[in-house]
Amino acid sequence: MSWTDERVETLKRMWNEGQSASQIAKELGGVTRNAVIGKVHRLGLSNRTGVAPQPAPAAPQAAPAPAQPAAPAAARPEPAAAPEAAKPAEEDDSPIPMSAARRAIIPAGQPLPPQPSANEISPEALAKVSEVEKGAKKLTLMELTEKTCKWPVGDPATDNFWFCGLPTQSGKPYCEAHVGVAFQPMSSRRDRRR
DNA sequence: CCCTGATTCGC
DNA sequence: GCGAATCAGG
DSSP: OOOOOHHHHHHHHHHTTTTOOHHHHHHSSOOHHHHHHHHHHHTTOSOOOOOOOOOOOOOOOOSSOOOOOOOOOOOOOOOOOOOOOOOOSSSSOOOTTTOOSHHHHHHHHSSOTTSSSSSSSHHHHHHHHHHHHHHHHOOOOOOOOOOOOOOEEEOSSSSSSSEOBBSSSSSSSHHHHHHHHHHHOSSSOOOOOO
16 A cells, blocks of 8 residues: 555544544554554654644844845744635544533433533543544444443434444543543542643 | 554665 | 654553
8 A cells, every 4th residue: 555645635634633543544454553653754744733833943133134124024924724625525524623622512311321420520521522422433332342432422212322432542441532531530630741 | 461652774 | 755663651
């Protein structure tokens, strides 16, 4: 397999969606996670943040060059992300707008099984879950394995029901995001690494 | 042991 | 440019 434009595009999209290299490799097929990571580096997008920080290579500018109003060079707005024409089919692609993903998921009345005894779950975790569910594999009961997140989504009495299916982090039954809401430590633990 | 990304280096 | 092997970490 080779890196066709299409495959590279998928790679970029998934990488920016926060998918892991192994997941991307699985999706693309014919490549290993190493290949994916290697490509990611070659493309120079190891940093998943949408906007490149740009280490300000600005020249020291010894002399401010007073005279000569010069042209309105001004600051470079940095085009940043292009509008990206929406794809016809395919799922909706959101660049992780943490702020917007703050709706009340878990509307009262819905049969949410592992309903955490505690009523307050970290908003971060909730946001992450709603995010993750958009990209869930939507597995059926039979498709679950020890490595797939078993978090149920939707109403079991309707067709709108599936299991998350994303990779479990370790020996847990859920993916990282769902572990976050499934197991709430005795005391709210605050630790943000990375 | 499962996984993650990062780096190296022969091809 | 590519990616397996390896490294470093959770």
